[in-house]
């Protein structure tokens with residue numbers, strides 16, 4: 001009996017080649033607008049994801065705890081509890097990736113939400129295509145099939161799965177965004193990463209407008225690494241271009 005390509009595509013539900021199909025996930029949508037909830041759920045279900053939905057914060061919290069999803073889409077404007085409050089409650093019990101959706105504008109609000117533990121955000125009104133793209137990107141990031149589990153540069157070690165970074169064996173107390181920023185720079189150690197790339201990769205703002213956000217996070221990251229822009233060890237500013245992470249001279253790389 002011959003096994004052709006068509007047989008493979010029907011029998012192999014989870015192919016070894018992770019590039020051939022986007023990953024599917026169990027997703028919980030917490031959204032009080034029934035119209036948006038239905039459209040988002042239908043679109044993601046059509047992509048093969050498994051969907052559960054809740055119309056209030058408390059219903060959503062129960063659902064997440066009970067079903068342990070791989071991704072949560074959370075509306076910040078909920079009738080019974082502020083979505084940001086629910087996000088803090090979720091973060092106390094789970095590290096599940098969370099995309100927040102919000103009608104509220106403003107950099108400060110978005111930065112606050114991301115620092116509170118959201119992995120990404122969408123401003124309403126958003127298109128189904130935008131939602132699908134964010135879900136795909138987040139699933140890819142959390143899978144990281146080809147990536148090393150722990151990145152080591154000099155005395156800096158970054159454990160992707162545990163989301164924990166250590167310097168000379170001491171755990172660094174980093175916010176979620178500081179961790180993501182450090183991981184991005186360490187992933188590309190030796191290369192200059194531009195602020196625009198940092199905004200796109202860490203804050204999902206590819207079109208700029210948040211330079212100060214990057215500067216503030218870089219500065220606090222430097223402080224936590226025990227260095228400064230004037231006396232760099234790992235984070236080197238390349239003026240007009242960006243920032244390069246490299247091991248201090250005299251220390252070995254990976």
Ligand code: CA
Pocket residue numbers: 031032033075076077078
């Ligand atoms: Ca709402």
